[in-house]
Amino acid sequence: MSICKIYSGMLGVFSLLSFMFSLKFMLLDYSVIIEYNLINLNSSLIIMTILLDWMSLLFMSFVLFISSMVIFYSEEYMAGDLYMVRFILLVVMFVLSMMLMIISPNLISILLGWDGLGLVSYCLVIYYQNVKSYNAGMLTALSNRIGDVALLMAIAWMLNFGSWSFIYYLDFLKMDKIMELISFLVILAAMTKSAQIPFSSWLPAAMAAPTPVSSLVHSSTLVTAGVYLMIRFNFVLNESMKMMFLLIASLTMFMSGMGANFEFDLKKIIALSTLSQLGLMMSILVLGSYELAFFHLLTHALFKALLFMCAGAIIHSMNNCQDIRYMGNLINQMPVVCSFFNICNFSLCGLPFLSGFYSKDLIVEVMSMSILNLLIYSLFYISIGLTVCYSFRLSYYSLIGQFNFISLNCLGEEKSFMLKGMSGLIFLVVFSGSMLSWMIFPSPYFICLPMLLKFMTLFMIIFGMYIGYELAKFKISYNFKSLEFLTLSSFLGQMWNMPMISTLGVNFYPLFLGEIYLKKFDQGWLEYYGGQNINLKLKFLSKFFQILSINHLKIYFLLTVIWLIYIIVLF
Structure with a gap:
């Protein structure tokens, strides 16, 4: 029995147990805090604390389930790799670091998991050893180090309270100046981990990692760590912090959606869509609906993991070619993978009654009910249109358009491990949205909107589909070879020149x-x-x-x- 099957089976069993416990804790409204005193340091106690409530258990079950499917999928994807065992052990260490972060209400143990994620992600990004991978790994590691330093500073400031277990202080120390400083540092840490502006450039660069790792990183582990930490800290944020963070998150959502429409690398398009969804989660979180952010975090984890798996299967079959201009008409050669790919894309766009619809539509409608300015409204709705736009463009290029790859190819779905790993997720991608909405919200949200705003989301989706279709079949004519157009497309496609600022801007x-x-x-x-x-x-x-x-x-x-x-x- 291979190492992939062993670890996949173990993680699957733990995922099921965690899910059962989360249901029980949710029904009983029950939380467990386990404390183990390690060291007494003057008046500060270093205590290992474990928090088990419905939120941490449910998130753990999703992370474990996705990682079990990814490891199972890796058996075929990484077949022939000399260091297969090392790769699987790195992935397992990655998942364990995430587990430590999820169950910790203590800043010290959170930092251990947080740093574990950063360190193992560096090892995984440079797994294929070449100059591009080393550069991407260094950019990823150094961007995340800023957040690690912010957390270390927060730990130092929490000495004023006599303990690092922040969960005890959030409620009654809201107005305390030191707690405001700590919450600002935590926001900075979350911004680096979840790649908000101006730390966005490491996320597409991290695509140098093998595709199973990208699937894990972008769905439920590395980038969601910042969102999860913010969900835990949401009670302590004041209004000025919320407004500042709302603007940054909305701009991130808009910038990544715009950039994805100019990108031709399959994995980078999906990476930028992750960045867009992270901006959506962060923005609804600071608007006060942290449960909605958590709901979207879970549904997004499922369809994004499967989207990367489908992309990996396509890349694997096309001799490691990632350029979508070489793909086309894949629906005939790889019907099952393309079906899964389309379902995930529809879920990402928010097609009614798929999992993404339940969370995304609710988020937009709750945002529309808030009293906000025109800028945030515009950014939200334009970003929704851009999401549909790049998704439809991607589907057209890869599934429908003309096949441009070499005649001698090995397209097909004969081997079954990758398909089995993907089939484990597809049912949840379709059905998890409704199930989770019934579980997390026992009494449904009351939405009261005028007709125009109610249909605004649908209108933006249809408009985005049309623009995406036009972009896909659009050939660059003579007018569009002008220097102004090329400069603009380069600026928008390069994420507002952020990778240049993060690399040359820092070291030039x-x-x-x-x-x-x-x-x-x-x-x-x-x-x-x-x-x-x-x-x-x-x-x-x-x-x-x-x-x-x-x-x-x-x-x-x-x-x-x-x-x-x-x-x-x-x-």
Whole structure:
């Protein structure tokens, strides 16, 4: 029995147990906090705390189930890899770090899981060892380090309360200045982990990892860690923080939706759609509906994991080609994978009665009922249209359009492991939205909107489909070869030049100054007054004094003459 099947089976069993317990805790309105005292440090106790409530158990069951399906899927996808066991163990470590983060109401143990995610994600991003992977891994690791430092600072400030278990202080210390500072640092940490502006550039770069890892990272582990932490901290945010964060999250949603329409890399398009959904979760969270954000987190995890699995199956069959312009008419060669792919795309767009619809439509309608300005409304509805736009464009390019790949190919679905792994998720993608809405909201939300706003979402979806279709069959004519259009498309497609700012923007000037320092100092003045020249001068002087110390008669007479001349000149 292979290692993939063993770990997949174990994680599946734990997922089922966790789901059963979450149902029981939800019905009984029950929470368990387990504390184990590790060290007493002056008046601060270092306590290992475990929080088990319906939210942590339900999220754990989803993470475990998705990871079990991903590991099962990896058996065929990573077949032939020399270091298969190492890869599976890295994925299991990744999942365990996420588990530690989910069950911790204590900032110290959260940091352990948080840092575990960052470290293992670096190892997984550089798994295929080449320059591009190393650059992507370094960008991912260093972007996440900012959040880790923010959490460390929050831990230092929490010493003022005598304990790191933040869950006890959130309610009655809302107005405390120190708690406001801690919540600001936690927001910063969540922004780096969930790749909000200006830390967005690492998310598409992390696509250098193998596709099963991308499936796990983008559905339920790394990027959702920030959202989950914000859900736990949502009680303590004040109004000014919420408004600032709402603007950032809405802009992230808009920026990623716009960027995906200019992208041709299959995995990067799906990565940018994750970024868009993260912006949606964060924005509804700061509007006060943290349960809705959690609901969308769960439904999104399912269809995004399956979307990446389908993309992996297509890439695997197309000899590792990721450019959607080479794909087309795949529905004939890979009917099951394409069906799954379409269902996930429809769920992402919010097609009625698929899982994405229940959470996404509810989020938009709750947002429409809030008293907000026109900018946020516009960003929300335009972002919904853009989501449908790039999804429809992707479907047209890959499934319907003309087949542009080489004639000698190995397209097909003969082997079954990848399909079995994907089939485990497809039923949940279709049915989980309604099931979770009945579970999480025992009394349904009351939506009261005018007719125009009620149909606004549907109108934006139809409009987005039309624009996506036009973009897909659109050939660049002479007018669109202008420098202005190319500059604009480059700016929008490059996520508002954020990858450039995160890489060259950070390291260009230090390198430039380093070059000046090298030329002017290291190879200039310091070379003259530094080690080499002083060495030569000292050697010269020592040789001179050595000559003087030999005691030759002519040197004695010469020195006498010099001494006499000196006396005559001076006196």
